[in-house]
Amino acid sequence: MRARTAIVCSVADQGVAALTNILVLVTAARLSTVADFARFSAVYLVFTVLLGVSGAYTGQPLVLRRGGSDEVRGACRSAVVFTLLAAAVLGALVAGVCLLLPGATAHALMALGLVLPVVLGQDTMRYVFSTLHLPHLALAGDVLRLVCVLGALAVQPHGAPAARLVIVWGLSTLPALLLSAALLHRRVAGTPLRLRVLLRRGHLGRRFVVEFAVGNATGQFSVLGLGAVGNPLVVGALRGATTLFGPLNVLFTSATGFGPPLLGRLADERRRVRAVVTLAAVLAATAASWATALALLPGGAGRHLLGDTWPMAAALLPATGSQYAAMAVGTCGLLALRMLDPRTTLSIQVVFSLAAVAFLIGGYVLGGVPGAAWGLCLGSVCKAVATWTRVAGLTRRTAVERAPLSADAARPGSGSL
DSSP states (O other), rough: OHHHHHHHHHHHHHHHHHHHHHHHHHHHHHHHHHHHHHHHHHHHOOOHHHHHHHHHIIHHHTTTSSSOOHHHHHHHHHHHHHHHHHHHHHHHHHHHHHSSSSHHHHHHHHHHHHHHHHHHHHHHHHHHHHHOOOOOHHHHHHHHHHHHHHHHHSSSTTTTTTTHHHHHHHHTTTHHHHHHHHHHHHHHOOOHHHHHHHHEGOOOOOOHHHHHHHHHHHHHHHHHHHHHOOOOOHHHHHHHHHHTTTTHHHHHHHHHHHHHHHTTSSHHHHHHHHHHHHHHHHHHHHHHHHHHHHHSSSSSHHHHHHHGGGHHHHTHHHHHHHHHHHHHHHHHHHHHHHOOOOHHHHHHHHHHHHHHHHHHHHHHHHHHHHHHHHHHHHHHHHHHHHHHHHHHHHHHHHHHHHHHHHHHHHHOOOSOO
């Protein structure tokens, strides 16, 4: 597959996956009572966290794999089997505990435990096909999942309990999992199965899980904390503003999750870094253009999107747009580090995620909700500068290490007969 076609398929696949998650919540909201939708949303939040942990532990290290075709195909097979086994054990544990607990929320969580291997296994297939340079197969599986999930939920009666909706949502993912498994089997059959590698102490997935926890949890809980101890409007305003930039989150996720296999097609390390620089410029320009389009949006259209939250969110668009432009640069910096030395990203994620929280709180103290938004922007700018500083350092070090080798190769008589 050509690189341009592969990029389009990867972005489209991420877009379909994100659209499925959004439409599942919208459909559940229309089918449920207020109480049942709250239960379904809580269970779906648990699933979202587990999905992120699974992707960080198995998916992201997988897309960084290089080597012979048999080695890579064996790693893909091992990742799928490991995910299915781990999800089955965790799901059985969750279902068993919730079986002993009363209440509709416990029943919904028990339903999630039962379908957990299906939904997590299907998501792992996306990383597998990306690693094998077959993103069109991942797109086919996600499109089938979208059709099956929405079709199954659409025929449910109004007022269906949360546990029933969770079961229907999970089981309707099964056709996509079976299709992906059949397509994958033809390509990995007979390759070695190595599950212990995924449990070793040096497995990159452990570091990526910590990065996921720090990068996502700190920002979420800091905003919620400001709303609890300060002004509750800060939560709605900041969340409303970031919701408007949801399409950019799809692009950022596509870059970090599925960019390495595409950039790996470039043989030279310098060319890969240059490609990432170009990608950073494109994504930053896209973020700036998107923010400008939102700022020019008529008030009526904005209220149709966010209701009464629109005036507060619109006031934050300059800060949030600048933040997302900086996030584009920082995301591409992390992508470059993942290809150069994936063990260098953890310290940056931890330090600058905590720094962003400090800037958020400081900005709120100094300037209220707009100050908090600019604090988040400052945190993203500092993170972007730190990532590219590290990229420049690693690139220079690699060039210095290769210089003596090039000099030795150029000496007379150094060649082989």
